[in-house]
Amino acid sequence: MSACMVKKVIISMRSQDQLTMKKIEAIIQPHKLEDVKEALKSIGVDGMTISEVRGHGRQKGHKEVYRGMEYQVDLLPKVKIELVVPDQRSAEVIQTVVNSARTGKIGDGKVFVFDVAEAIRIRNEDRGDGAL
């Protein structure tokens, strides 16, 4: 019991030493998801979270007509990828995402990068980049 407590304290101290993770949030075209996933896998990134979202940047939407009722649809379907990587890998990962998600047309999406304060694996409470 007490050994376990000691281990926890050590881990959390270590994670405070290394505040060196980045969260990469990429909003991409839904049809590029497979390409991005493949590209990330090929550089050894295998954890990520995906959500189906809707949004728009400077891209214009499209018109839909239902029996004469016109709707300007400007919130378009997008996919949001969230992944957290150790700081030293972030540049490479970001470049991989950008390259694989690009079609060169308007509406390709954006990538945002955040500092991550802490990461905890729920199963065993690993912390820091060891939890990634």
Next chain:
Amino acid sequence: MPQRLWLALFVPMLALAQAAPPTAETRIANLETAVKSAQSAGDNAWMLVSAALVLMMTGPGLALFYGGLVRRKNVLGTMMHSFVLMALVTVIWAIVGYSLAFGEGMPILGDLRYLFLNGVGSAPNPDYAGTIPQQTFMVYQLMFAIITPALISGAFAERMKFSAMLLFTTLWMFVVYFPLAHMVWGKGGLLNAFLGGKIPCFDFAGGTVVHISSGVSALICALYLGRRQGYGIESMKPHNIVISVIGACLLWVGWFGFNAGSALGASSLATSAFVATHFATAAAVLGWMLAEWIRNGKPSVLGAISGAVAGLVAITPASGFVKPFPALLIGFLAGIVCFLMVTVVKSRFSYDDSLDAFGVHGIGGTLGALLTGVFATSAVNDGLKDSSGKVLPLGLVDGQAGQVLNQAIAVLISWGFAIVGTLIVLKICDVVLGVRVSKEDELEGLDVSMHGEEGYNFDA
């Protein structure tokens, strides 16, 4: 002794000869009975199938068609409008509805001779259909009575109280449907061309009784209830056009029962009506699609299926009177006219007929009823005869220009009945129950606020 022997041989032989070959009269009588029962079996089989097909138009046909066109929060409420009428109208029909529509009574309403279906059994009613049990005729006509008020529900979808809708339909059947059905199809009805009506109108399967009555009543409902909350501001896109496509296809198939079944037998007239129905529908799909393509730049699926329904509606009164090519023309025109109605005219007047019950059924029905007067021909339907049995000409193509006027009068009477009747019934419902749901209930959606459930529980 030999004489006796001779007699003893002869007498049994004589008896045998008498028993074996029946007289010619008996054989003919037997044959007649057999032929009659064979025809009755054939006609009855087709009419029972037709009755089932027409029920299928309401559920699932119309329920899916309308259900897909509303927003997700109202899908059950909208489907329930169709489904519950399969039950409610049936009970009213059994108690008194059939009698008021088809009992021989005054020119505008039947009497109570068939109250509680009294006397409606296996014997045919030769006034209506001489080769099928009257019970088959009764249940077939019931299916028409079910779908008519269900069609109206497209106009008040997404905002009418369920209780008010039940009361509305019940009263509407008595004030509008039973009188109109009696006038056009009942013996002695004012507009019945075939059974002694003063103003002979041709309405084979219900252009006036079903489609004008429901479509015009729908417009009155839309105007009376007012627009949905957020109409023109927030999105009211159909939530699932996929199920609407399935519904429209079921309507198309079910309509063969509706129109070809209206021949009331498995006759060549049924075939003719079947063909006319199919041809008109096909042409209407193309008519709507073309008009939309030219005007909006894209041919939508919703447009194509709406065109199909418009064509089915327009050919309904004409189906048993016109040849295939006029049917194509009627359908094509209906596709274009109804498209203009639900796009240009509706947006100009800005009334909220949620699912276009008026634009499709009211206008398509009116167009069809008028064109029936133009294209009806005795070459297709020789049912109209003078007292000497001579077949009479029918429409303008037969040289009877006056028939177009008769049709127009019938259309006006149907419009008048529908407008006045629906206004009275709505007013009563409004005073007794209130017709419209509260703003909160409407925003929440009728599925939860009226029925306490949701159509799609993806997390369940």
